[in-house]
Every structure is written in C-alpha cells, then in structure tokens.
Amino acid sequence: MVKMSTVSTKELIHAYVQLSGKLRENFNELRSQAKETLDNCPFPTKKDEEWRFTDLKSITSNKFESVDTSVAQANLELDEFHLPEAMNSRLVFIDGNFSPSHSAIEGMPDGVIVGNISDFAEHEQLLSHLGTITNYEDDVFVPLNDVNFQDGTFIYVPKETVIEQPIHILNVFTHRNNPHFVTPRVLFVGEMFSKATIIEEHIGLSDNVYLNVPVNEFRLYSGAHVHHARIQRDSKNASHISRPVAMLDAHAEYHSYTICLGSKLFRNEPRVIQNAEEVDFTVDGLVLIDGEQIADTHSIMDHRFSHGNSHQLHKVVVNDQAHSIFNGKIFVAKDAQKIDSFQENRNLLISDSGKVNTKPQLEIFADDVRCSHGATIGQLQDEEVFYLQSRGLTEQKSRELLVYAFALESVESMAVKSVEELLLKEVIAYTNRD
C-alpha cells in the first residue's frame, strides 16, 4: 500500500508524505491535519528551549525509510519474550506490523476490545477518541505518527469491567539493513470504574539503526484505574521518541512506570492531564544508561482542577559517556486548589565522562496547594561502600550492590511478577557488566 521511501532526515517527515504521494486511506481528517502541521513545523534543534541539551545527531545523521506494512514475519521465534501472566492477552507488532500469529487474545470479559487499530477503524469509540488528547506544541513527532501509523493497539474497557490479566503489548524490531522508522500507536479507552494493567514493551532484536516513534493515548473516565508499565529495550543504535498522554476524569487513577534500558537516543514526553476533580496519578521512571546513550525525559503533570494527587519519582544511573536529561513540569492552573504534587529526580553519576542535566519546574497559579520537587545529582557514598566492604565484599561488589539497591525502588512498583523479575535481571546485567 505504501511505497518504500528514502528521505533525508531533516525533512524526513515532509519527504515521506510527499514521496508517498498520498495519505493513508483511513482517519483522513487526523492525517490531513497532521500533514499540515508537518508542512509548517520545523524539525527541533538545540536552539529550541525544549531540546537545548538533547543531541539529535542519531536521528539527523541517518536516512530513514518507512517500512512496507504488508509483510509480517510469521516465523519469527518470540517465545522468550512472552509473559506467563499474559499468555492469552498479548498483542505483537513486528517492525510496526501487527502479527496475528504471535498475538493471543482470549477470555476477555464481555464488551472488552483488545485488538489492532486498523481492524476497528470504523469503531465509534476509536473514532471519537483517536488523536483528541495528543496536542504537543511545535511538535513533529505526533504528526509523524499520525500520518504514518497503520497497525496499533486499540483497547476499550466498558463500564465497571475489570481485566484481570495484564495486557502485553510487544513491539519487536528485527534486523533490517536500511535505517527505517516505525510508528507504534496505542489508544486506550477506560469507561467508568473499569480497571486494567498494560505492559508495553519495545524490544530490538539486533543492534541496527531505526527510529521508533510511539504515541499512546489513555482516556480514563470517572473512577477508571490503569497501571501502565513501559519497558524500552530498543536496539543500542535506535532512537526512541515517545509521547504517552493520559487524560483523567474524576476519581480516575493512572500509574505509569517507564523503564529505559536500550536505544542510543531516548526521548520520552509523558503527560498526564487532570480533567476533573479528585484524581491520583504517578509518572515514575527508571533510566539505566551507559556507553554513549542519551536518555531524555520531559514530563508534564497538568493539574487543571482541584483536589489532585500526583507523584513522580525519576531515577537515573549514568555510566561511561552517557548523558541524562530531565525536565519535569508541574502545572497547577488558577483555582485548581488542594493539589498535592511531589516530584523527585535522583541521578547517580558514576563515571567522570557522563553528564546529567536536570530541570524540575513548578508553575503554580493557585495558592492553597502543596507542590514540591527535589533533584539531586550525586555518587555512591564512600561510607556506604566502606560499610559493605567491612562486611567482606570487594569494592566492586559493594558498588554493584549499591547501584542495584538504588534502582530497585522503581522496579518494585511493577504490578506484574514476571515483569519485576525481568527487570531485576536487567538491573543486574547493567550493574555487573564486567
């Protein structure tokens, strides 16, 4: 359906749309609006305040082509990535294409939809929600996803319905010789008092170059409850630019945990919008990077109404020449009283050539609120290392153990046992790399 197109990255998006000649045939309004944005919006550079610390070289120095959507690799062996808790609630996308043979959706409660977006293109709930809350300013990446996505995840949970098993969204990237870009999409609609757990994974099977631009939309109506874990294990040469947005109505709860392990460049811009009174949300993150990795999180906790609780713990370990960037914004609108918001960014810089930039940011327009943030950049305490050594551990082991302990806090919040175990292994692999 779509021609292969090679584009110079700076005009990556423009060229893509132009070369392909026409837009994809469904969601016409969304796509043509997105195309218009792409035509007018320049690619970000370090001169933009929001991008000033982020080196985009790994995108701009490559030519990415779009992936032919008609071929899915049915014979790929992916069993090792399956979660035992989600054997019957799994959606698999290979290089962005939905793979029915790898996926398994069975035994869902009545009325629940878990499936491929393109199979539900005419669904009323999908049409009325798609693209409604992803309004990023001066942004090219959501529009890129908008014009390009074909397959994706659509989850609809009806009123007062609880999905017991976690839903596993597995994005796998195979080895391809040419750099390519992929635009995974997730649309989640949770009706009143529904409940679900989502595990979203991005796994690079090789070390090839690609650009992964996922967009997530989570619309939670009154009393809906979602636990959302995002695990990024992209190829070490990939670039991952993601935009997860959640909008919450009264008494909704949304708890998200983003774990960044892979990719050369990671830029995550989570946003949670409080759309009514009385909500509760978490935007936690754990970043473990080394080599020449760059991990950048720009989050927004947007309190537009009264009585909201929000919490953010963003933990980072930086080794080698890696570079971590954090900008966490807490907005409290005028008259959004009684907000209790807390943000914490802890950076552990364990190499002399690593670099950390952090900018916690408060913008408060209501007086009766409690908002605070803390940011630290530091190292392991000599006393702590000494204490462990005095118990008979080598210095190396002591340090590994302390880094492990530092990362543990974020991992323990995972609601799914096998994910927690998987992450513990990843943490150990990161700390004991020698």
Added chain:
Amino acid sequence: MSEETKALESMIGEEYKYGFTTDVEYEDFPKGISEDIIRELSSRKEEPEWMLEFRLKSYRAWLEMEEPEWFNATYTKPDFENLLYYSAPKKRPSLDSLDDVDPNIRETYEKLGIPLEEQKMLAGVAVDAVFDSVSVFTSFKEKLAEAGVIFCSISEAIKEHPDLVKKYMGSVIPARDNFYAALNSAVFSDGSFCYIPKNTACPMELSTYFRINNMESGQFERTLIIAEEGASVSYLEGCTAPMYDENQLHAAVVELIALDHADIKYSTIQNWYSGDENGKGGIYNFVTKRGICKGNHSKISWTQLETGSAVTLKYPSVILQGDHSIGEFYSVAVTTKKQQADTGTKMIHLGKNTRSTIISKGISAGESNNSYRGEVKIGKKATGSKNYSVCDSMLIGQSCGAHTFPYISSENASSSVEHEATTSRVGEEQIFYLMQRGISEQDAISMIINGFVKDVLKELPLEFAVEANKLLDIKLEGSVG
C-alpha cells in the same frame, strides 16, 4: 482595610509628587542613542580615549544583539531612541524641616525605624548642625584611605586608577554578554568603584557609608569591586525607603572580582516604584550582576531583598574558578499588585572542591508573578564540588503565580548537587495556633512570613535586617487574610 493600610497603599501606589523636578542641567543633551551621542557623553565626562573605545565597541555589539524575550514576564519594551543617556547628578529638593515632608513618606520612615537624622537626609531636608554629615563622611573617608581602600565613583576611578579599571572592567561581564549589559557598557552613567588591597579587611561595612552618603548614579549604573588576595569587604546597595525615579529603565552592571582568599559580600535592597494597581508605570529593573572567585579559597556572597520595580530580571551569579572557592546566593523576592519578578542565580563550578549554596524565597501576592530561575553547573574539572539549593515559594491570594525554573547539570562523578523546592501558603493551622496564643491575625501572618524569610534576612548586615523585616510587613500589609 485599615486607614493606615489605605494611606500606605496610596503612598506606594501614587505617583510621587514631591521634589525630583526635571533637571535643567542636562536639557541641552539630545535624546536617543548613536555613536555621536556616545562620543559626546564620553567627552562630557572627560574620559580617556580607551574608555570611549570600550563604549563604542560595546555599542556596536549592542546593535547586533536582539532584545531577549525568554523570561517569564510581559511588558512593553523600552524605546531606546527616546531615552536620555546622559544625566548629571540629581538635584535634591531642598526642604526646611521634616514637617514639610509628605506625611505618608514620614510614616513609612517611622515604620522602618529610620533614625530621625537619617530621615532628613533621605527626604532631602537641610541637615542641622547637630548631625554633621560632612564630618562623619570625612572621617569615614580618612578611615578608608588609611587602610588603603580605594572607594570612589567609577568616573573618578577611570581618571585616577585607569590601570585597575582597564584590567577588570568587562572581565567578568563582557560587553557582549547580553543585550542590557552591552547597552550599559556603551552608555553607563556612573557607579561605584571599590578596591581592597592585599590582606586588608575593609575597616567598615561600605553599607554604613551609604547610609550617610546615599549615592545616586542614574539609570545605567556600573559597579566594580575588586578584592585582592586576602582582602574582605561587605557592600550594600539600595535602601529600604521607597525610591522614586523618573527613569523607567534601569540596566545596571555589577562586577565582583575576588582573588585568593578574598571575601566579598554584596547585599541589595531594592524598593523602587512598582507601578500602580493596574500595573501602569513602575521601574524596569534589568540588572546584570556577576562575581568571579578568581583565586583559590575565595568567597562571594550575594544577598538580595527585592520588593520594588514593575519588572525585575536579575540573576546575580558566581563563577567559581579558583579551587575551594565558595559562592552563595540568598534572596527574598516579594511581588504584589501586578509586579513581575524573574530572578535567581547562576553558580558555575569550574575549580576543584568548590561549594555553592542557594536559598531563595519568593512571596507572591495580588496579581503578581514571581519566578525563580537558576542554573547550577558543575564542570568536568570541578571535582569534589557541592551545591545545595532551596527555593521556596509562598502564594498569597488566588490571582498570583509562582514559578521555578532551575537548570542543574553535572559532568563529573565526584560532585553532588541537591535541589529542593516547595510551594505553599500561610497555613490556616499556623495562623490559628498563633491566634489562640493571643496574637492578632495580622501579627500572626507577619510572624509566619518573617519565619519564612528568616534564613535570608539573617544574611543582611545587621542594621538592615530589622528594617527589611518591617519593609516586608508594609509591603504585604492588607494582602493576607
């Protein structure tokens, strides 16, 4: 609102009617800015050739620069062609006795607890024989000279100490540094020059000096303070009494240089006219202040109490170049009515084992916006460095805003940075607790606010700390509760 508060508010809000009439002395000087104007300005000030060159170079740099817009404030940009860039020292109104002074102003003085004789000085009353300011002034001058301290106007320093000025002016804040610093470098009117020789503790706080000889230096003030090896000095600019000025734009430049083991403490109290209830009028306070800890074990400390001005953009910074050097920033910024303040600091750690502390307290009331913007940067070679920052905001009322923009970065594995910020309000429980101990609501609020800013005000020179507290009370009177 009490009668008293009304009177005060009208005093703070109203245009100043007394004195400071248009000066005839500079009527012949044309408005606007050009190379010719700068040449004329320089020749009137009888400056040497190199100074003119410095000004012209800065002017050319300024022409190429764009007015910055990144800060969290909106205002009408000044019309640079309509400004007057040369001003002779101001003529003070001459009144016969304190009874002639505007009663509202006197009330403020009394509330601030300014001694009677000083009130006269500030109000421009001819001073009687009992309080001979000239003799006090002279004895101070002698004392300073004895110690070898050079303390004079920058114009005088350009003529008398050209080597020092040439060496240090523009070394911390180069003309190209930013738009307003470039403008200042081109057209600065006057300011202070201070040189403390080797191993000398300045025999008096230079703040005291200003209490007696309240200097006025016009809208483009330039200050240069140099502390030689082992020298120390404490300097205070500004005044708690409300200051009125017909110049809307104030773009000052302050440069501090601390060599090995030197110690400079710079305190500011700023209470310029902040505009009326609707945000009309008021001073734009766009100041570039920066100090460099050039030597090992040197220390620079900034303390500021910012209560005035319609728009304040000000980031007193320290470059920690010498090993083991220390930078400090203590700030209280209060905004009421429609005031906008975007203020904070930069701590640039370059030397080994450098330390910096930032304590910033913002209080917003009325419809004002108060932003803390700061940068802490720990360079690759600044091993073993530490920073500790706290910035707390307090909101009073439902139409104001508080913002924090701290930029933090570190590039080595032996340094640590700690930053924390909170936003809160005067707690109902706190007020209740104090009131049930028999304290009135207004006093309770005032106590809570004073407690909130205590960490900063204790850094002010003693004689100002008390006044500063009272100034806060006056400023916030009527806005709480």
